[in-house]
Amino acid sequence: MTTIKKVAQLANVSTATVSHVINETRFVSEETRTRVLKAMEELKYIPNPAAQSLRSQKTKTIGLLIPILEDETNNIFFMRVARGIEHVFRESGYHIMLANTNESLDYEKEQIKYFKSRQVDGLIIAPTAGNHEFIANLVNEDCPVVFIDRKPEGIKGDFVLNNGFQGCYDAVKMLIDKGHRKIGILSGLLNLSPAQERLEGYRQAMTDHGLPLDENLILIGESSFESGYEMTRKLYEQFDITALFVASNAIAMGSIGYIQDKGIKVPEELAIIGFDNYDWGALSNPPLSVINQSAYELGAKAAEVLLKKLNKPSNRFKEYRLPTQLVIRNSF
The missing domain is CATH 1.10.260.40 (lambda repressor-like DNA-binding domains)
Incomplete structure (x- = not known):
């Protein structure tokens, strides 16, 4: 031996x-x-x-909490995030313990307690909806936390986020520059910060360019194909929009489903831009223009931020914003 x-x-x-x-x-x-x-x-x-x-007094282990739901398209996004995190930590000799919160605040609390019992050195969390003041009681300086993709309620901390506000602002500005004035938006539920920021980007772009904010053109619903299909039908048939910005990938799939069923010509009769760059968008007819947000890079940056805190503990917090990119195809 x-x-x-x-x-x-x-x-x-x-x-x-x-x-x-x-x-x-x-x-x-x-x-x-x-x-x-x-x-x-x-x-x-x-x-x-x-x-x-x-x-x-270190386990060289990091706890990673992400929200995965059955049949949710954002599962791909979070697994790309996880790859970026794992790559950075693997090079530094750390291992990842992965857990799923199922978008449940109670289950998130349970998983954080479990990670603490396993003496993880740090945590990376994509928080669920709800107040997160409890985090301060469950973790301390010996277990630093970095939040990704979403800003939790009720707590200060280190956040690594995509700039959804700017991405949506740029998309709506592009539609305005193309001459559109009746621009609708379809948003997911506003219980999470990304949806709130994307909607605010739409509102700000319309205001900055002197266009009225017609609340009839702002529809909010579940992030699902069915919701996207019905909301698109309502905006197109009842309010005669000429352009549509869809702030959720799942909703965008429903929008395209409605457009194809009704034989609506894109972009001649309706221009459309979606959010998030999944393969299906490039294969639609015509290919869907989208706002691309970094996933792998988001995870890698979060890992770098946490590594820095592990090597040099600090009570000072910072927010990091990764840029989004407009991927122009043929849908507007």
Whole structure:
């Protein structure tokens, strides 16, 4: 059986030096570190994770909480986010514990308690709807938290978010520049910050360009195909819109379904821009113009922010905004 003592003998160093290399508890010269790592590899020595945790008081484990619902199209988005997080932490020697909140605040609380019981070093959370003041009582400086994609209610913290406001503003401005004046918007429920910010981007763009805010042209509903289909029918048939901005991917699928069923010519009879860049949009007829938001990059940035807090704890918080991009195709 290979022991730390045998590694030390082969590398011609003390067992304490080997321990410092493994646990990163003290500076070791690059030459010595290389010699120790080479000895470990030659002897096929694998450090005991439990022993490492006891010595360093770190588990090298990160808890990741994301909301996944059955048949939800945003599942793809959050799995891309998870890939970005996992890539950054893997390069730094961390492991990820992944859990699903099912968009339930109660289940989110349970999962955070579980992660704490497993002594994770930090948490990355895409928060559900609802007040999150409880976070302050469940985590502390020993377990820093970074929130992604959504801003939780009732708490200060580090947030890594896409700039949905600017993306929607740019999309509506593009429609206005094309000469449209009766522009409708379809939004998901406003219980989460991304939907609120996207709607505000629409409102601000209309106001800045001197167009009236007709509340009849603002429809809010469930993020589903059925909801998108019905809301598009209502706006097109009852209010004679010439352009439509859809702030939810699932709703956009319903909009396209209605447009195709009714044989509406796009963009001649109705211009349309969606939010989020999924493969189906490029395959629609005509291909759907969309606001692309970063997913992998969002996760990678969140991981970098948390790593920085793990290496240098701080009570100072910051909000990071990633830019969105307008992907122009043939739908407006």
